[in-house]
Amino acid sequence: MAARGCGKTTWHAAAVVSAVVTAAAILAAVFPAAEAAADVFQERLTVPMTIVADAALTGAVCLDGSSPAYHLHRGSGAGARNWLLQFEGGGWCNDVRSCAERAVTRRGSTRLMTKVEVFSGILSNLQAMNPDFYNWNRVKLRYCDGGSFYGDSAYRNGSSVLYFRGHRIWDVIITDLLQKGLAKAEQVLLSGCSAGGLATFFHCDNLKERLGSATTVKCLSDAGFFLDLSDISGNSNIRQFFSSLVSLQGVQKNLNKDCQNSTDYPYLCFFPQYALPYIRTPYFILNSAYDVYQFHHIFVPPSSDPRGQWSHCKMDPGACSTSQIATLQGLRTAMLTSLKQIEDETEIGMFINSCFAHCQSELQDTWFAPNSPMIHDKKIAEVIGDWYFERGASKEIDCAYPCDSTCHNLIPSDQNGISSAQSGHRFSSISIPRQMIIYMYILIIALKFI
Template sequence: MSGSMLFSLLLLTCVPCCIISSSANDQLLVNMTLVQNASAIGAYCLDGSLPAYHLHRGSAAGASNWLLQFEGGGWCNSVASCLDRAKTHRGSTLYMDQMEPFSGILSNNASRNPDFYNWNRVKIRYCDGASFAGNSIFDNGTSLLYFRGQRIWEAIILDLLPKGLSNAKKALLGGCSAGGLAVFLHCDNFATYLPTNTSVKCFSDAGFFLDARDIMLNNTMRAFYKNLTSLQGVVDNMDKNCTKSEYYPEQCIFPQYALPYIKTPVFILNTAYDVYQFHHILVPTSADPHGVWNHCKINPAECSPNQIDILQGFRLEMLNALRFFIEYSRRGGLFINSCFAHCQSESEDTWSGADSPRVNNKTIAEAVGDWYFGRRDTMEIDCAYPCDNTCHNLIGLRSSFRHYNGTSRFKHLT
């Protein structure tokens, strides 16, 4: 281990876990907590560093309520991509920022996050590359990788239980992107750690990844997930009722197959034109080698009529995959809007801002809160693009992705 990496590790282990700071724009920053006991159950990030989370304590009426949010950030499905990832903040806590901003659903601002602002709020850092679900090791004598996502999840829960989670009155397990997928994988398991009288629910943001063919009719995402689940030993940690069903076991990583077996109430937040899925499931680079879709990917207004038809077909495919949930889920919630975006719960602009997306004049924050607290049923489905004029702050976004094992960044064109 280099001297600089060792110094970073010492900083993480020596600074008290509850230090809070604010930036000039009054953004809440929360310090990282390394899980010191994680090694006792073999829970390590890809590179062997300790897993971590950020905890901001609740107060007043929210002091006994807990919100846990899985961090997102793609996946790695090969030794080469995982070795690359292990040298970044997506595979090692040694490269992560010590302070993490809390906004959107994690905000402590009552006006911006009225239902969850005073809960105990936890951001679970992502460093395994398999949505916190792997359980294996790669060691060829030269390179060593820890595929220990499942144990990371368990180690963090065990660390939080004596800090008050074991006495939670209300609890919500959430996540965005790969973290949103982790919600489907761990939702029922989360409930088993908590008292039987705890109100436990789950919330997935941009985690409903479709088992869909790309524009060349190839199952690109299915092949990717098959390699992922095999490499990292994910299948053993999936719902056994699903893996023993008519599907191939590795297909149960797709929420559309796993969701019918989840007993805990779930809220699904997704855009019908999720840009990650648009760029990597529907139109991956392998299916568009000449870049015919490049302008459409950058700005939907530049899509041809034929491309719009294909996107509308993708939207219908998502709605069809959710049909059983819409028709038969009595305790579930849904918010499917028609913005070109990816992850909408962790930013004020899309969570509850004055200019944030709405369906039936309801913000995402209002929809999730109404569902969790049982104020009213929430099954909101937007009309098809381009009818929604609340998406004007999202449609013009330029997206720049590194492939599946990368991170997502958005930059305004204007």
């Protein structure tokens, strides 16, 4: 009896294996994306951290006094003399308490950061996943200052010191990279996500100045176009937040002088919409018109919704009422109005879609994949590539929500206020990943064979 049971089990196992192999073959033929997705997963690129050892000599340190760091993956072939520098994002801190809390997390100390980072999306080394920049030298600058790489001050907090040295961190990392080949770069793209996307506006001209006229320098801000916007109750929390950040972290001395001369409130130059006229280097703005960070923390922060009437809408755009959707159109209108000042600038590009998302260049599914978001049949990576290499139209603005069926609506898993951004953001998609669907199909077909 035991022998017969074993034989039956073996037969079932063989059948399952055969079914899975057969199903995979069928799916590979019917759904080419399945094979591509599997390849990407198997070839995941991880890049070790490089600490800037002598940074402390110039005071270029993280909030807790640790040395700054970056991750570098070398380019090859035709891309060996080209560089892509990516600012890490992760919110800000604007007062002593939030900065002290941040200093003992990975957002304020390289001692607590992951020592290996996964490079995907715009940082991928696969041509099929990153057609224009895959073979460039690609660098991720770690974020540990809480001020978009732009502060320059310190605060003694009891027996410890909080260091707001973002601008110095930027300077020492670039100095280190210049010695590693950046000085001989032919083409450079400075990019960043969220608070890192904001940093690209601040440092775009500085990088161009340091590299000189022989190097083509352009900049990409992903989800960094933070609006000077009142919330639904009429309060301007983000103005108060940025004002205190600029003051505490000593940012004002680094803000564009022409911008500061144009306003009675210099801290406003921390907002991109006021800084744009003074940026001389070509740049590209990648943003959702319904950016979920701005939706949740600036336009409809918890303080403006004490009864939680927006809770379901925040977690699922499909649960928003007609009146809430109408209100959200005000966020899109504010963004498009702010961008109108650059609509005729030929060197400036943009991709403003109608997806509920925040940061789309670092995620493979949104950057360049079979089902990536599109405007006029062009994916984000394609439009940015066309802009950088001057191959074609570089300004794409989506129709209003909910018209775009290509969207990946990415919803943050936390519902805290602006200052909680010190911990970064975790996002979950309300749609099932295609890899999961593929595996489900394989399992279903396998079971039918048994």
